[in-house]
Amino acid sequence: MEKVRASAGQQVWESQSMWSQAADAAKRTIARARMAGLLLGIAAAGLSTAGVQAMTWNAAVGRSLVFLGAASAGLAPLAAARSGPTSLQNWTRLRSVSEALKSELYMYLACVGVYRTADAARALLDRADRIVMDAADLTYLTTAFIPVARPIPAVSDVDSYATVRLAGQIHDYYRPRADLMRRRTILMRRIEFTLAAAAATLGAAGAAFGAERASAWVPTLTTMVAAVTAHAAASRYAYQEIEFSRTAAELDSLLARYKTECESEAEADDAFVGNCEDVISAQNEGWMAKWSAA
Known part of the structure; x- marks a missing residue:
């Protein structure tokens, strides 16, 4: 029985690791996109003004700065697009699955609620399956990751x-x-x-x-x-x-x-x-x- 309980817990713990890594990667992408949009927007404003002023003493330098400013302005929305509604929705759903799996595992390890019964392992796997199935369309985002080697939480x-x-x-x-x-x-x-x-x-x-x-x-x-x-x-x-x-x-x-x-x-x-x-x-x-x- 203990082996069955440990196996079920380990399975959910490994699944949670993959969803957590996918959520972390999605959040990093969004954060980097927002930062890139900020820096490009600042660069666009600064380079354009500097370019106009530089024209009076060096036309080549001025044109180069204006060009870089215009390029930055054009790239800013492209960078920010990676933090758009779809990316945000995917990230929040990935994180929700990860946190839901973690929550179920801790309740299972603490042996509370439905996890007091002899069928606790089956109940955990069934609930974990339902959580994952609700976000089945995002499973492809987790396939690039493998479970991190980490001990299961020392909760009994x-x-x-x-x-x-x-x-x-x-x-x-x-x-x-x-x-x-x-x-x-x-x-x-x-x-x-x-x-x-x-x-x-x-x-x-x-x-x-x-x-x-x-x-x-x-x-x-x-x-x-x-x-x-x-x-x-x-x-x-x-x-x-x-x-x-x-x-x-x-x-x-x-x-x-x-x-x-x-x-x-x-x-x-x-x-x-x-x-x-x-x-x-x-x-x-x-x-x-x-x-x-x-």
Whole structure:
């Protein structure tokens, strides 16, 4: 019986690895496309202005810069297209499958709910099959990956679930991710401030000293500020920071109550694990929806 349980768990764990890798690859593609679109948009604005100004002292250099600016402007939407609705939808569905498989596996290993019975292994495989079948049209995106060699989570009951799954999510994922999003938000704001300050300074210089070359950069820098602001809004750094922090706090609260009010009854254990997985699932679905809608 134990061998059957271990085999079923390993099978789902390997399947989850493939879906997770596919989701990670899809997200990287989207993030790179958005970053490429941002950099190309900034380059287009800067090179075009620099090219026009360079024409007065070196026509060849000026034309080259204008050409590069025009090329950047033309390539920007092509790069951004890789983060379009279809790509976003595929990524969110891949991640949803991965997280659903992981959730089922942890409940199975903790032996809660439907996984208390002698048919737990069959129930796990049946549920895993249904999860995968709901996204069968995306299976081709997972075929390029092989399961990562990793031990199955060391969970055998609710206590080990609380230690491995819950504490691990709080300390090794949600809090570090919240800190990363905070740093990215700060970086975007600093870039916006620097560009806006440069535009204000050049505008003042142009007005005070009649420096037309300086004034010409004001709309260019304003365009760059808008591009950075749009990128930050699309990436939802601030929203993700809040969501990761909030989820860590909710899980911390559930863990604290479990440790102080832990009961041996099966229903209490089922409710605890179910509530934890609901919080994790809600956070995953929420930030993916926001990230996709941006």
